[in-house]
Amino acid sequence: MDKDFEVLRKLSNSLGEKEVEEIIEALRRPPERYYLRVNTIKSSVKEVLSCLREEGIRAKRDEKLSEAIWMKVEGPNEIEISGEEKEVVADKFAAESVYQGSNLYAPGVIKSKRVNPGDEVIIKAPNGVIVGKGVARMSSREMLVRKNGIAVETKQSVYLIPKIRETRAYLDGKIYPQSLPSMISSLALDPSPGERILDMCSSPGGKATHIAQITNNKSEIIALDVRNSRIRKLKENISRMGAKVRVIKMDARNSQILGKFDKVILDPPCSALGVRPKLFETKNEKEIEVLSRYQYSLARVIPKVLKRGGEAVYCTCTLTLEENEKIVEKLTELGLEVIEHEPFLGDKGIGEYHFSDRVQRFYPNRLPVPGFFIAKLRC
Template sequence: MINRLLAEYYSFENEAIRRLRNVYTLFRTLRILNSLRSPGKRYCIRVNTLKTSREDVIRLLKEEGIEASRYRFLNDVIYIKVKGPFQVKKHSKIVIADKAAAESVYMGANLYGPGVLKTINVKEGDLVSIYSPLGHLVAEGVARMDGPEMTAKKRGLAVETTNSVYKVPHIRELDVYKRGLIYDQSLPSILSIHILNPEKGWKIVDMCASPGGKTTLAAQLMENDGIIYAIDRTDRKTRRIRENCKRLGINIVQTFNEDSRFLYNKSIFYDADAIILDPPCSALGVRPKLYYNRSEGEFKSFEKYQRQFIETAVKLLKPGGLLLYTTCTLTLEENEQNILWAIKNFKLKIIKQKLFMGSPGIGVINDLTLTQRYEPDKHDTPGFFIALLRKLP
């Protein structure tokens, strides 16, 4: 009964609520659901130390009118305070955006044609309200084309956002971004690569690499010395990796369009010093989240899918090599239970992480407390899981 009420109130599927409550108390589940509605208080940015320093980036951002603060535990991380929540006015002219676009506009992004689902009485120049498919009012702005044109053309600027529930600077429009001095990346994602601590000369396989955040940070820490094979399934995804590498000045990455579950068929990927595995997951920890509609069947399929990647990762690692396993979800099944399955079925050992700012993983056996969770209500980050394992001889 309580699960159903929570699902209705937060626009979540019952299965998602059930899985959260498998991990957390009712009180914590409520706190997490409320936290997922917001983007958090800090917007994290990684400094590209191959090209610049943190102090220079802070100075350049200040010249753009943006105040950035240092993250005290890592010298390549800064953050910007997220502003909001703000009241957004309702207008008679309406634009409905798809879920992904609505969640971006919710933080101040402009709305582009591909994200428009429907318009109501909209003409170019009108003040409009932007809604999610389930009716969440996320922003208001000025229509930059007629409504029928938005849905027909599916390209170009549809609505210029003038007021949104939350506000984050348009980082990717800044000169410091275009020059490759920064990369916007969540704090747990950055921490995970620092935990891996890749060394110069290493051979790394990033099995699900797009858009390249972990790939490019690994290359940065390796000082552009070594080789990283960045894999993803489509040319669109690997093109994004190449674009980011070019912008950031990284030249040790080779991209491949492959299904990483079958990389064991190619000898080039064997004897890796490290594997980075952030497999497709239920993304329950991603924020902000206006609603969530994954079914029970989808949750179960993710668990099975992820284990196929783990099995291949073990084959590719050299003895003594490291497997970094991460997800942006909060379920036991995709996190600790996958790690428990891995160490029971393969010669893997969970090892201690040198940076530990999250909560210990759940489980008192098999060193599961050496894994770590980042929880939206507790750490002001997206929900995230990190495990580091070593392949035994």
């Protein structure tokens, strides 16, 4: 069997081989829509649409979520190749960013020979796929030793997303790039002003700042993460968005010391098999097993930190049963009840679980979104 997307092909037992192949093909492309959340703490949808239009970016209101806007992703585009260009190879994650129009930064370069500043270069992924073309801003040696800076300025890419992080609206904290399912996970939590809310694995802060927005900065939100770099990014986004969130550097498995909460959200580290685009995917069953064990070590804390009658959302940006329904099943064995949630725009869960009709899956071949999973539970 082809090792590319091997783990996802196991879903053929539940979804059928044709459906799984359609999912994999969709994962190879970015979503047709690039979503942003408008930060209503600082602005309004109308104002943000106007600000973006002034910078030449056309965005539209989402049909379902009042705080969501989106832009059409351009592509696929043909890369013009003369044969005279030099080559630079980027790592998987950098290549997937260039594929959508981002510049290539030095830490993402894994191979470069005889390139000088000003040279035209073709940018390739490790599997040889051409993702873009641009102009070198560093020599080969600089690309391979520098820890920051633009190595190649991208001029052509297979797909193109506007450089949102350079806009005034982004810099002023009026928008946050966030997928539709990720926004839905915070809405599903249904947070209210005055509640005590825990975000167990918070960085970069999309859900914590969204919860602050939903409650108009009138809830007590505690956001946890473990690494300094992630804490730094979390604090930057909270500050930019004007959100009232308390950040604590802590392993969420120890969060019982923080007392009880009305609401908890857990978006744990996962295989990210739903993230788009993916030029290739080589994760294996052993890696999924290790991740699943870690996810459960975090999830099993939920009933210990929730107040009686409190509610939690468990969500991931992946599609495996091991990281989704099987974790939820273990949580029901700990006494948590799976309950209905809204908005429900995706599909029901898979597998023969008593709660399958109450969990939500997003498939990238059915909607212009990444693969995603959401479950809501009550203590």
